[in-house]
Amino acid sequence: MDAFLFLTFAAIAVVCGINIIVQTHPISSALSLVGVMGALAVLYLMLGAEFIAAAQMIVYAGAIMVLFVFVIMVLNAGGERLTKRSAYVRIFGVPLMAMFLGLIAFVIQAALPRGEMVTFGAFTRGGPADVGRALFTQYLLPFEVVSVLILIALIGAIVLARKEID
Amino acid sequence: MNFYLLTLIKTGLIAFVLLTALAYIQWIERKVLAHIQLRPGPYRVGPHGLLQPLADVIKLITKEGFIPSHVNLFFYVLAPLLAVALALIPIAVIPFGPEIDIFGVRTWMQLTDLKIGALFVLAVSSVGVYGVALAGWASNNKYSLLGGLRSSAQMISYELPYALALAAPLLLLNTLSFREIVNAQAGYYLGFIPRWTIFQAPLPQVLSFIIFLIAGFAETNRIPFDLPEAENELVAGYHVEYASMKFAAFFMAEYANMVTVALVTTLIFLGGWHAPFPAPASNYIPVVAHVLIAAIAFYHGTQPIRSWDKYTFPATGVICLGIAGLFLVPVLQPILMPLFWFIAKAGLLLFVFIWIRGTLPRFRYDQLMNFAWTFLFPLAVLNLLATGFMVAVFSK
Numbered sequence: 001m002d003a004f005l006f007l008t009f010a011a012i013a014v015v016c017g018i019n020i021i022v023q024t025h026p027i028s029s030a031l032s033l034v035g036v037m038g039a040l041a042v043l044y045l046m047l048g049a050e051f052i053a054a055a056q057m058i059v060y061a062g063a064i065m066v067l068f069v070f071v072i073m074v075l076n077a078g079g080e081r082l083t084k085r086s087a088y089v090r091i092f093g094v095p096l097m098a099m100f101l102g103l104i105a106f107v108i109q110a111a112l113p114r115g116e117m118v119t120f121g122a123f124t125r126g127g128p129a130d131v132g133r134a135l136f137t138q139y140l141l142p143f144e145v146v147s148v149l150i151l152i153a154l155i156g157a158i159v160l161a162r163k164e165i166d
Numbered sequence: 167m168n169f170y171l172l173t174l175i176k177t178g179l180i181a182f183v184l185l186t187a188l189a190y191i192q193w194i195e196r197k198v199l200a201h202i203q204l205r206p207g208p209y210r211v212g213p214h215g216l217l218q219p220l221a222d223v224i225k226l227i228t229k230e231g232f233i234p235s236h237v238n239l240f241f242y243v244l245a246p247l248l249a250v251a252l253a254l255i256p257i258a259v260i261p262f263g264p265e266i267d268i269f270g271v272r273t274w275m276q277l278t279d280l281k282i283g284a285l286f287v288l289a290v291s292s293v294g295v296y297g298v299a300l301a302g303w304a305s306n307n308k309y310s311l312l313g314g315l316r317s318s319a320q321m322i323s324y325e326l327p328y329a330l331a332l333a334a335p336l337l338l339l340n341t342l343s344f345r346e347i348v349n350a351q352a353g354y355y356l357g358f359i360p361r362w363t364i365f366q367a368p369l370p371q372v373l374s375f376i377i378f379l380i381a382g383f384a385e386t387n388r389i390p391f392d393l394p395e396a397e398n399e400l401v402a403g404y405h406v407e408y409a410s411m412k413f414a415a416f417f418m419a420e421y422a423n424m425v426t427v428a429l430v431t432t433l434i435f436l437g438g439w440h441a442p443f444p445a446p447a448s449n450y451i452p453v454v455a456h457v458l459i460a461a462i463a464f465y466h467g468t469q470p471i472r473s474w475d476k477y478t479f480p481a482t483g484v485i486c487l488g489i490a491g492l493f494l495v496p497v498l499q500p501i502l503m504p505l506f507w508f509i510a511k512a513g514l515l516l517f518v519f520i521w522i523r524g525t526l527p528r529f530r531y532d533q534l535m536n537f538a539w540t541f542l543f544p545l546a547v548l549n550l551l552a553t554g555f556m557v558a559v560f561s562k
Contacts, residue, residue, distance in 0.1 A: 027300075
């Protein structure tokens, strides 16, 4: 059952991911991204990371992507037109991509501990309390740095938006 | 009993009751609105228009489900499906009562209990806007598009006070699972003040309750926040181009969202299925209420205005007496009492929804946004900080 669910939602995530770049219309791409996020949330949930799964849906799918879709609708962006591929892309595209994927696979292989398979249901400390405790003890500095970073982005956005009006 | 069989039975039961209730909430809404405006409301189909929902369903199913030629077909069809599916999903984690015993089978009156139940409801309701936004965009109609845009802007804005107002009582209750949320509100202070979160020490969550309810109105696109479908500006907003079952799907989604907000508010703020005062006395309230209704019906039966009143009023009275009798059967009490209190509280909230629709005018768009960002959001943040402070000071 676990393997079946995993394969189903992993397949949905991959198909939606490919769909993001295949689709020519921005709305279709944005909604494919929502599909990827939803499928990932289910995978998080299966791995026991309940809070991350809920946060993924609330923050990414429910707030950020809604804003994306909103902006696309306001700008009334039409479908993108495909241009002819340049010579570089035709010659080097596939080999470069294969190399890049190989590199990622190698890094993941090297970074992860060997011989340990992930089992569904083995990890149980993914609740809100555990995540909160980890954020405010073990990862306090990264957490605060990230919040400052977001604040800077927010102030930057407001400054840029103000200039336009004046 | 087999887990799958049990879940299947419960799912079927909840789906049937919920869908019927959705149709009849619409009847109740029309009736209440009518009486607010001194009209009789639906009256022709069945006694007091009681069969009106059925007639509406038949009408909507048999109508021609045309698809306009200028729409984006995939998203046009997807939008109502998405809207109704996302509106119905949260019911799966909502408990309607405690653990009960039916013919030796112990089970909760709930489909499933997630450890993150409250967050799950929040997540699904925050994704729910896609149905409305996509419908507005895919219809390729300027009124629809405006409706969809308004809806997404409104949902993003009101999501924040909604979530913050939800977080404050959760600090007191210290859990996200709905079962534990309700259990944490059991018992009474001084023997008569219920420990519901709106009364609970150290900081009664009355302010959170009000903010949550206001934001809930906005999340469900109800008056005074129904700008996405404002009739006099946008014809019908996001569902202008929809007819037949696709329109019915949006209609159902709106009422399902309303029911979800009412149920979640009851669970988190009003103590779920716990009675407002201790057990032996509170068990007689439903009996007394039904006997009172029966008495009124019998009284009106003796003074018939229309010829059939001689039969319909006493019949109603007998039915009410029968229900009152059911509440006195000791075997049924553990099932019926929690259900009665839960439905009574949620029903009261639904009545408030309808009452406000009959009372308040619609916001102007800039007022709507100003209200969310300059008033409700800061208030919710302050409320959360105050609650957090009080919990930190008084917790053991």
